[in-house]
Amino acid sequence: MAKPILLAEDEPHIAKLVEFKLSKEGFEIQVAPNGGVAIQRLLERPWGMLILDVMMPVKDGWEVLKYARSQEALKELPVLMLTAKGAQKDMASAAELGATQFLKKPFDPNELAAMVRRIIDGQGE
Amino acid sequence: MLDWDTDPELKKIRDEFIESLAERKKLLSAELAALTAAADPRAAYETIQGIAHKIAGTAASYGFPTLTRAGEVIDDFLDLSLGEDAAHPLPDRERVSALARMLDAFLDSALSTRGDDPALLADGRFAKLISDAESALSAARS
Numbered sequence: 001m002a003k004p005i006l007l008a009e010d011e012p013h014i015a016k017l018v019e020f021k022l023s024k025e026g027f028e029i030q031v032a033p034n035g036g037v038a039i040q041r042l043l044e045r046p047w048g049m050l051i052l053d054v055m056m057p058v059k060d061g062w063e064v065l066k067y068a069r070s071q072e073a074l075k076e077l078p079v080l081m082l083t084a085k086g087a088q089k090d091m092a093s094a095a096e097l098g099a100t101q102f103l104k105k106p107f108d109p110n111e112l113a114a115m116v117r118r119i120i121d122g123q124g125e
Numbered sequence: 126m127l128d129w130d131t132d133p134e135l136k137k138i139r140d141e142f143i144e145s146l147a148e149r150k151k152l153l154s155a156e157l158a159a160l161t162a163a164a165d166p167r168a169a170y171e172t173i174q175g176i177a178h179k180i181a182g183t184a185a186s187y188g189f190p191t192l193t194r195a196g197e198v199i200d201d202f203l204d205l206s207l208g209e210d211a212a213h214p215l216p217d218r219e220r221v222s223a224l225a226r227m228l229d230a231f232l233d234s235a236l237s238t239r240g241d242d243p244a245l246l247a248d249g250r251f252a253k254l255i256s257d258a259e260s261a262l263s264a265a266r267s
Binding site: 011013014016017020021084105106107108109110 | 126127134135138141142145178179181182183184185186187193
């Protein structure tokens with residue numbers, strides 16, 4: 001059975017849409033409403049992937065990503081970052097900090113699902 | 126894009142998003158009133174930018190690309206003077222008020238039709254506002 005995906009996203013309308021779409025695609029999704037909760041959840045169980053918003057309260061996406069990459073158990077966890085449109089520095093930072101991929105907001109939910117599928121299939125899940 | 130009407134759960138999620146647009150419209154109206162009264166417009170500009178930013182980052186995902194476009198124009202324009210690397214003076218109130226009223230009109234359209242209306246971007250009331258804001262952005266980035 002595929003490992004669940006952790007979605008760290010504070011905007012509830014984006015979280016609901018992603019959860020709906022990815023569930024329809026057969027993935028199990030759990031949502032962390034801020035970066036602090038995301039960090040707590042990351043070591044609770046094995047995850048198939050982390051989908052990570054940048055702007056979040058408590059801890060932002062950069063802090064969560066840095067934390068994930070500092071943990072031996074999470075070094076290889078695929079991370080898809082959701083960045084603000086036109087934020088070139090976001091994309092450069094994402095790559096530098098070890099994000100697997102990034103997707104600009106607002107995104108097409110079909111494109112997000114296809115990207116998640118490609119990343120997870122590439123991991124051999 | 127998704128077919129919003131075929132799945133009841135998806136339709137419900139979209140309806141909830143559209144309700145949230147009504148809330149954002151109320152916040153925007155309140156901020157427009159505050160802008161008129163405030164001695165220093167900066168706080169009102171920041172709130173308007175925040176509303177525009179949220180709309181820009183979500184609306185198109187729910188099938189409202191025109192609303193995203195309006196939000197982006199305002200977010201990017203206000204970022205010139207409010208953003209991290211801002212080097213521009215604050216724009217005048219009339220200009221920001223006009224942009225905020227444009228976003229309000231786009232929200233009205235989305236709320237009344239529950240659909241997207243790309244014709245708004247070419248509407249005589251708004252096309253010049255958008256063009257002027259984009260010219261300011263191009264000048265700033267050159």
